[in-house]
Amino acid sequence: MSSTFGTLLKVATYGESHCKGVGAVLDGCPPGMALSEADIQPQLDRRRPGQSKLTTDRQESDQVTIFSGVENGVTLGTPIGMFVPNKDQRPDDYRAMRRIPRPSHADFTYQMKYGIRASSGGGRSSARETIGRVAAGAVVEKMLRLAYGVEIVAWVSAVSEIQADAVDVQHITRDRVDASPMRCPDPAATEQMAALVSRVKEEKDSVGGIVSCVCRNIPAGWGEPVFDKLEAKLAQAMLSIPATKGFEIGSGFAGTRLRGSAHNDPFKAAGNGLGTVTNNSGGIQGGISNGEPIVLRVAFKPPATIGLAQETVDFDGSPVTLEAKGRHDPCVVPRAVPIVEAMAALVLGDMALRQQARLQMKF
Numbered sequence: 001m002s003s004t005f006g007t008l009l010k011v012a013t014y015g016e017s018h019c020k021g022v023g024a025v026l027d028g029c030p031p032g033m034a035l036s037e038a039d040i041q042p043q044l045d046r047r048r049p050g051q052s053k054l055t056t057d058r059q060e061s062d063q064v065t066i067f068s069g070v071e072n073g074v075t076l077g078t079p080i081g082m083f084v085p086n087k088d089q090r091p092d093d094y095r096a097m098r099r100i101p102r103p104s105h106a107d108f109t110y111q112m113k114y115g116i117r118a119s120s121g122g123g124r125s126s127a128r129e130t131i132g133r134v135a136a137g138a139v140v141e142k143m144l145r146l147a148y149g150v151e152i153v154a155w156v157s158a159v160s161e162i163q164a165d166a167v168d169v170q171h172i173t174r175d176r177v178d179a180s181p182m183r184c185p186d187p188a189a190t191e192q193m194a195a196l197v198s199r200v201k202e203e204k205d206s207v208g209g210i211v212s213c214v215c216r217n218i219p220a221g222w223g224e225p226v227f228d229k230l231e232a233k234l235a236q237a238m239l240s241i242p243a244t245k246g247f248e249i250g251s252g253f254a255g256t257r258l259r260g261s262a263h264n265d266p267f268k269a270a271g272n273g274l275g276t277v278t279n280n281s282g283g284i285q286g287g288i289s290n291g292e293p294i295v296l297r298v299a300f301k302p303p304a305t306i307g308l309a310q311e312t313v314d315f316d317g318s319p320v321t322l323e324a325k326g327r328h329d330p331c332v333v334p335r336a337v338p339i340v341e342a343m344a345a346l347v348l349g350d351m352a353l354r355q356q357a358r359l360q361m362k363f
């Protein structure tokens, strides 16, 4: 089922951009955890459109309602259903584009696959689908925080050619990230990024960027070799986010330029066990967490829908000049930050339950 993710902790998202609403059903969350909408809303607020002039002008308050799986403020262990209404749809913006597949969007491929597609707003391919992921991710994050002290923080580390300074992954906080309108903890880079995104928006164009993420306090032992290696599931989770084009863990592609002698992470005594001196592995070895922070990066392309004139063809192959209408993100990375955090939580929550299930049996 293509809209369901996870093994013991499963999330299914539902809804299109311009239907009545979107959301998720999270199945497998253990019983007995205090949970209310207030645990979920802050992450939805960080994802919602219209947060600043640097994002789309679509206005949605994205208020979540929990409609099952929680009674008297406590999880029952049954599926948790969450719903967010769509309010600010403007299907007319898409009328002119019904016969024209937007270059590098999903109109052409959805039409080829299903022979039909949502008539406006991108349907399931719209970033509104990610609301369900963020809602479910917030629940799982709470579970991981209470049970293990897990902390997940993502931030914008690049926009187009502008690279932010390296971040101290042991100490970066969401408050520091949110102090920047770009969600980039480097103030000088923030200024340049914001100026670029404003200019690009005025020019009716778009730019890409990179979201980095750290997951701290992950115990050693999470991850299921060989096909469900932790980095493999994280890669799948991240590359399922719309507009993603790349995934790196630890040293990533840059690691190829180092020798083994420089790249290896020597062990050291730490606490009751071992730690590593460096973390080029990004916290995962052999597909299993090693107790160090998990560090990953996700590349996002420039969003496809732009107001600038593009020469293309319609579904009949006739040449057309497309000047896309609608309210679109000139750069998705500030809003992608909570989505990356949510997908990391969903993978880690599932791996935590899978490891717990194995450890439960005593001989």
Ligand SMILES: Cc1cc2nc3c(=O)[nH]c(=O)nc-3n(C[C@H](O)[C@H](O)[C@H](O)COP(=O)(O)O)c2cc1C
Pocket (backbone or CB within 6 Å): 056, 104, 105, 106, 122, 125, 126, 127, 130, 241, 242, 243, 244, 301, 303, 304, 305, 306, 327, 328, 329, 330, 332, 335, 336, 339
């Ligand atoms: C937070 C977020 C916001 C997005 N906003 C837009 C947008 O305003 N316009 C657009 O064309 N694409 C936007 N996208 C990307 C599209 O949903 C995506 O490019 C499209 O579905 C095609 O899928 P693909 O790029 O993964 O191949 C956004 C993605 C994210 C994560």
